[in-house]
Amino acid sequence: MAQIAGESTATQDWSRAELGPQETWPQALQLALDIMLNTPLPMLLMWSRRQIMLYNQAYASNVGTASAAPPGGNVPAVPPSAWSWNAQAIEQAWSGQSLVFTRQPLKLWRDGHMLEAAFDLHYTPLRGADGAVAGILCTLAPASAPALPAAAANDGHLRILVVEDNQDAQFLVCEMLRAFGHEVSAAASAEGALELLAGAEYDVLFSDVSLPGMSGVELGRTALQRQPRLRIIFATGYSQTLTSQLDFPAITMQKPYDIEQLQQILRDLH
Template identity: 30%
Template sequence: MPQAAIDQAHDLPFLAGGGDMAGRIRLHNWSATPLGPIETWPEALKAAVRIILRTPIPIVMLWGPSGVMIYNDGYTEFAADRHPGQLGANVREGWAEVADFNDNVMNICLGGETLSYRDQELTLIRNGAAQQVWMNLDYSPVLDEQGHPVGVMAIVVETTARVLADRRIAAEHERLQRLFEQAPSFMAMLRGENHIFEMVNPGYMKLVGNRDVVGKTVAEALPEVATQGFIDMLDTAFRTGEAVTGQALPVLLQRSEDQAPEQRYVDLVYQPIRNDENVVTQIFVQGSDVTERVLGERQQQLLMSELDHRVRNTLATVCAIATRTLRGATSLEEAEASLNARILALSRAQDILTRRSSDGAELGSVIAASVRSHSDDHQRFRINGPAIKLNSGAALAFSLALNELSTNATKYGALSVDSGLVHITWTVEQRDNKRFLLITWEETGGPVVSPPTRRGFGSTLIEEAVATETGGTTRLEYRPAGVLFTLDAPLEDIEEH
């Protein structure tokens, strides 16, 4: 406060203790305003000034019809660079950019009414620039000794920082809400120790079959999970405040009312949420439906087991073929040719099985692959029969047997002359409530056939190996008109299920 104002404070006791603004008011030339010299002010004005000067809240008084401005220390920060120029100015000139707004305030309050605004948005010129601000504004009439409104007391609290913070928080919340809704994983928020659904995202809705769960407890909304351990996991997370996790957890979910519960597998996290007092109040649920992954891994394990089994069997077969071929061969050249042919036949069968994973091989494909390598002329073969899917063991046995039959036909039988044909047919017959597969290999148009003088490994493969693998009965006849081979086997023993 200027020293002159301190020295004269005893002349104006209503200014005593009023801070910096009391000194400024004391020294201001009020004679140049409608209020006149400060010594002549009415008691109502002095009393109002005494009140606002001793209040820390930003207050400005608008006196008389023109709204002459008198304010306290708290208001100076709001006025910014317009202080101290606003002291003694009328409000229309003091805030020219919002003159219409203040005209309305003056008219209403000088009419005896009050006004109140919360987070009122205005654009003000402060520090040389237009600023968008928000304020809480309360306007009350000031009455003279006769009870007539002669001024307006305005409490001005700027809320710009809070409004902008609230908007940032709202925008962040909206962004998080969009992320919550668009997340590929499933999410939910549960409230309280009873685990009431507050929020769920589309991923969670899809997982539970789009059931209406919000506002219900987990036990009410998803009764089928009550006995599967998930509520116990939630209770643990809520009680201990520690996250509970699980991977590839099996869960039976009633995803449709008209269908049985469906087995799914989920990875999940139950994350406790604490309030300001560090008390767990909510649990955030996040996870992924990994059913396809789990089933894929199981299928892969089955394939690996099947591959291991198939490789072991193939190696055993190769060893047996090699041993028997070498034992029965009359020369190294014969052994080499026979061994190569038989291993190639085995390879063709394996190729068919590999292309079809572990689902077996179609009988027609096995036959076509087996005979293709023995004749470029497909017209030499007459192949006909229904679609039958063989298991891997039967496919390998048929492939080896067909290779031996084709080799013999090429060397000695129907395929050794241009006029010869091979008829391969198969049918399914119903006998005694069981189905049987009947396969016939019949050669025609070739040279006269006579039975071999010795029984070789090829004949053993054709008759015994096929019979053993299929559980059926084989018959190999060396008729003069051509070789005839038949197989009669229970279909259930050779068909892929």
């Protein structure tokens, strides 16, 4: 069978990208571009904080706007939805975290109309020679199959109440938990959470410790009085002093936490 040569950095017009001469490119950048240009999956690369955005033909054909032409160069006036849908997730990637978001709906502009399509988004930090994150590679894979219904997933389904006053963080954790097959409700305050607890039974209360008004610790104590079988998980960005001497059972996670870490804790609750 004949081999077809893939794209390469030598065949691209880099004049729109402020990357400097190719012979001066860092090894991480060269490797990322080689991978990006030779994969059939849509890929989007943000290199440095200087708003240099690059992409392959698969991205331009399937996800980009009509004017998108590889290899790109600068971030457009309206950033791609794969980059703008969750600013907190992008900052987590800049901090060095590899992230995966399954079945994430993105808004796309096609033939004069806005449509929605789902992708599995993979964000991979790229480190320079000094070990610092120099760029982020985003891969848009076809959306994976939906999670199995609770009965088919060995009863792994949980009813979880998430309490987080940061809206971006709340959105992220709720979407991830739903992707894992759980039923999720959310509140931005302890008072709002108590209203939800009054109207429904939950398996797990997952709450930030520091909340406006009533604290997460007081919320956990009150929630257990109302629903004694409830299991409590706290998240805190500070020391665990507030949760080290609780008068009720609870698990504490230190922020920033990995969503897989939370999922493992939820598995262990069964």
